[in-house]
Amino acid sequence: MFISAKQAQLFEEASKHIPGGVNSPVRAFKGVGGTPVFIKRAKGAYLWDEDDNQYIDYVGSWGPMILGHSHPDIVKAVQAAAEDGLSYGAPTVAETSLADVICDILPAVDLIRMTNSGTEATMTAIRLARGYTRRDQIIKFEGCYHGHSDSLLVKAGSGLLTFGEPTSKGVPEDFAKHTIVLPYNDIDALKECFAKFGSQIAGVIVEPVAGNMNLVKPKDGFLQAIRALCDEYQSVFIIDEVMTGFRVALGGAHTLYDVKPDLVTLGKIIGAGLPVGAFGGKREIMQCIAPLGGVYQAGTLSGNPLAMRAGLEMFKHIRQDGFYEKLEAQLAKLLAGLEQAANDAGIAFKTQQVGGMFGLYFTDQDDISSFDSMLKCDVDAFKQFFHGMLRRGVYFAPSAFEAAFISSAHSDRDIEKTIQAAKETFAEMKA
Numbered sequence: 001m002f003i004s005a006k007q008a009q010l011f012e013e014a015s016k017h018i019p020g021g022v023n024s025p026v027r028a029f030k031g032v033g034g035t036p037v038f039i040k041r042a043k044g045a046y047l048w049d050e051d052d053n054q055y056i057d058y059v060g061s062w063g064p065m066i067l068g069h070s071h072p073d074i075v076k077a078v079q080a081a082a083e084d085g086l087s088y089g090a091p092t093v094a095e096t097s098l099a100d101v102i103c104d105i106l107p108a109v110d111l112i113r114m115t116n117s118g119t120e121a122t123m124t125a126i127r128l129a130r131g132y133t134r135r136d137q138i139i140k141f142e143g144c145y146h147g148h149s150d151s152l153l154v155k156a157g158s159g160l161l162t163f164g165e166p167t168s169k170g171v172p173e174d175f176a177k178h179t180i181v182l183p184y185n186d187i188d189a190l191k192e193c194f195a196k197f198g199s200q201i202a203g204v205i206v207e208p209v210a211g212n213m214n215l216v217k218p219k220d221g222f223l224q225a226i227r228a229l230c231d232e233y234q235s236v237f238i239i240d241e242v243m244t245g246f247r248v249a250l251g252g253a254h255t256l257y258d259v260k261p262d263l264v265t266l267g268k269i270i271g272a273g274l275p276v277g278a279f280g281g282k283r284e285i286m287q288c289i290a291p292l293g294g295v296y297q298a299g300t301l302s303g304n305p306l307a308m309r310a311g312l313e314m315f316k317h318i319r320q321d322g323f324y325e326k327l328e329a330q331l332a333k334l335l336a337g338l339e340q341a342a343n344d345a346g347i348a349f350k351t352q353q354v355g356g357m358f359g360l361y362f363t364d365q366d367d368i369s370s371f372d373s374m375l376k377c378d379v380d381a382f383k384q385f386f387h388g389m390l391r392r393g394v395y396f397a398p399s400a401f402e403a404a405f406i407s408s409a410h411s412d413r414d415i416e417k418t419i420q421a422a423k424e425t426f427a428e429m430k431a
């Protein structure tokens with residue numbers, strides 16, 4: 001692995017006053033070794049680091065940059081918004097417009113509230129489910145990440161996995177005991193759990209395509225089984241689309257897999273790269289939120305005008321005919337090329353795609369539909385791949401337990417370059 005003198009120095013300076021030199025642990029290179037690359041700027045499909053090296057980017061700020069970086073229309077919208085003032089702490093028309101757009105695209109959402117992050121959205125959705133049902137227990141699935149609130153940091157996927165601790169320290173046992181963790185894609189375990197505790201379960205929260213333990217697709221009937229059990233036991237079904245919303249399809253994963261949630265959480269893409277989150281859903285449940293109801297939630301900067309106007313501009317682009325078809329086709333080309341290259345090199349390697357997100361697996365397992373199967377993938381092979389690609393100007397997430405993302409700015413030439421870099425990296429790994 002190569003670390004330039006400048007990058008090493010930047011990391012040392014960052015680490016002086018910032019824990020681990022990063023403001024979110026997944027940015028540290030703990031999962032792959034080395035130190036993080038400091039980024040100076042980004043445009044389209046590319047990042048440039050502080051040494052002016054260019055990278056083709058498959059992280060996309062962990063999902064939001066579906067149009068590529070610094071899209072001129074988004075930049076213009078943000079500039080115009082900034083001219084009009086950065087925040088007022090009072091309602092704006094842009095908030096109404098963005099709420100209208102999202103409710104128009106997602107029929108499951110009658111009412112929606114904006115937050116500053118996905119974490120706030122999921123945290124509040126859980127509180128809302130508890131307030132609405134007057135029950136305490138929630139079910140989440142192993143390897144699913146729903147942000148870093150206490151109730152949800154139990155066996156929570158990538159960030160924690162990379163650091164070798166399934167559950168965060170500092171979450172009181174009294175909190176954690178209200179979070180039941182079940183295996184993803186295991187319908188029998190879910191039925192059993194509801195049979196035992198059904199009347200105490202406030203809600204179930206799930207990543208409809210798990211993207212925080214690499215990528216795991218929902219098995220046929222898994223999401224439908226959650227729906228049916230939530231109906232039977234009057235529990236609230238929360239689909240966490242912070243990552244998948246407007247990423248796997250315009251209507252998100254719940255539309256793709258044809259299942260109706262009671263509450264949906266959103267983030268990432270809806271702010272086009274500005275800090276944002278949202279939760280919404282059935283009117284009857286959403287009416288329990290303050291000021292209409294007794295479940296409290298608030299935010300000084302919620303519905304921030306920059307984020308709202310960036311988001312509105314984002315939707316203009318992703319609502320255009322053929323946007324997702326093109327994105328999907330481009331990604332399919334990339335994945336076919338990577339698989340071919342691995343196959344030619346004799347490396348056990350698989351890929352999976354849902355819309356504009358994908359997973360890479362160094363494994364010869366046939367079944368890659370569970371958390372356990374993710375743990376069996378070859379992490380050392382991934383580390384070699386990661387550093388080989390990085391050196392050749394391709395930027396993947398620095399962990400074997402993350403999904404990857406493509407943007408509409410990735411050209412044929414970018415795909416070809418990525419495949420060529422993979423050919424060289426696979427050859428190096430084999431040697």
Ligand SMILES: *Cc1c(COP(=O)(O)O)cnc(C)c1O
Nearest residue numbers: 117118119145146147242243267
């Ligand atoms: C990123 C993510 C979150 C948390 O969102 P933040 O904006 O990072 O707080 C929640 N749920 C899922 C599925 C995510 O991918």
